[in-house]
Amino acid sequence: QSVxxxxxxxxxxxxxxxxxxxxxxxxxxxxxxxxxxxQLPGTAPxxxxxxxxxxxxxxxxxxxxxxxxxxxxxxxxxxxxEDEADYYCAAWDDRLNGYVFGAGTKVTVL
Amino acid sequence: EVQLVxxxxxxxxxxxxLRISCETSGYIxxxxxxxxxxxxxxxxxxxxxxxxxxxxxxxYSPSFQGHVTISADNSITTAYLQWSSLKASDTAIYYCARxxxxxxxxxxxxxxxxxxxx
Numbered sequence: 190q191s192v193x194x195x196x197x198x199x200x201x202x203x204x205x206x207x208x209x210x211x212x213x214x215x216x217x218x219x220x221x222x223x224x225x226x227x228q229l230p231g232t233a234p235x236x237x238x239x240x241x242x243x244x245x246x247x248x249x250x251x252x253x254x255x256x257x258x259x260x261x262x263x264x265x266x267x268x269x270x271e272d273e274a275d276y277y278c279a280a281w282d283d284r285l286n287g288y289v290f291g292a293g294t295k296v297t298v299l
Numbered sequence: 300e301v302q303l304v305x306x307x308x309x310x311x312x313x314x315x316x317l318r319i320s321c322e323t324s325g326y327i328x329x330x331x332x333x334x335x336x337x338x339x340x341x342x343x344x345x346x347x348x349x350x351x352x353x354x355x356x357x358x359y360s361p362s363f364q365g366h367v368t369i370s371a372d373n374s375i376t377t378a379y380l381q382w383s384s385l386k387a388s389d390t391a392i393y394y395c396a397r398x399x400x401x402x403x404x405x406x407x408x409x410x411x412x413x414x415x416x417x
Contacts, residue, residue: 191343224403226344233394233410234336234344239403277344281402287360288334288346288402 192217193278193291200297201268209294211261211278217289221281223261225254228275228293237276238263270298301325303395305408311385311415318381319411321395328376329353332398335369335380338410339391349398350378385415 194212201207211223225238236245238254241261251272253264261280265272278291306320321333334349348359352371359369371378378395392410399405 222401222403224401226404228344233407234396234404235407236399236403236405239399239405240401243400245405275343279344279346279403285361286358287348290336290344290346293343 191292192282192285192289193280195276195278195291195294197292198295198297200299201265202299203268203270205268206264206266207268207296208265209263209276209278209296211263211291213259213261213280213289215259216284217280217282218256218261219259220283223254223256223278223280225252225263226277226279226290228277230274234277265296268296268298272296273298301397301406303397303406303408305393305395305411308412309414311413312417313385313387313415315385315415316381316383317385317413318379319393319413321378321380321408323376323378323397326397328371329373333369333371333378334396334398334404335367335378336394336396336404337363337391338394344394347380347393352376352378385413387415387417389413390415 222240226234227237228234241256242254275293282289335347337345347363395408396404397406
């Protein structure tokens with residue numbers, strides 16, 4: 190059971206907006222920044238969002254992150270076929286003294 | 300260009316030892332923590348632990364403490380993950396990753412597949 194809770198799946202048609210939630214607690218999401226990773230099939234994870242809502246250079250602005258209290262979310266607007274991937278939220282957990290990942294959300298483009 | 304290049308796939312028997320590597324380049328090795336992340340077949344990402352190459356300080360996830368050892372060699376800017384006695388349940392892809400801003404991991408190795416089978 191993951192410390193951070195994500196829905197197992199999400200889907201949308203091309204052009205739609207998809208949102209993925211990430212629920213944590215006072216020891217992780219509420220007090221530390223949230224990062225999001227995209228993992229395309231058969232590849233290593235890629236940093237998508239850091240510090241709750243910042244995009245690394247090269248990440249399209251279709252991807253956005255937000256955080257409020259013990260929850261965070263990733264939004265993909267203008268969904269594209271190449272966005273089909275697994276998405277993971279992650280944060281440092283002060284109680285566990287370690288980094289924790291959500292179980293991942295598989296995004297399907299219909 | 301920052302690069303993390305991991306050693307190749309391994310096939311081992313239960314009880315055997317193993318060390319896999321993560322060779323880095325393109326940045327100052329001692330300035331960034333290196334973490335190891337496990338991904339079991341068809342499953343999600345699990346953080347195993349990390350090392351500060353500047354002083355070799357480590358901390359581990361409770362789930363992996365005592366079962367693996369993380370180390371680093373500054374002279375060759377390489378980090379390692381090792382097991383003294385593998386189990387079948389260690390079969391997984393292992394990634395190394397470089398810490399960046401706010402604890403995020405900006406660069407990842409390509410992954411090393413470890414298969415443990417009798």
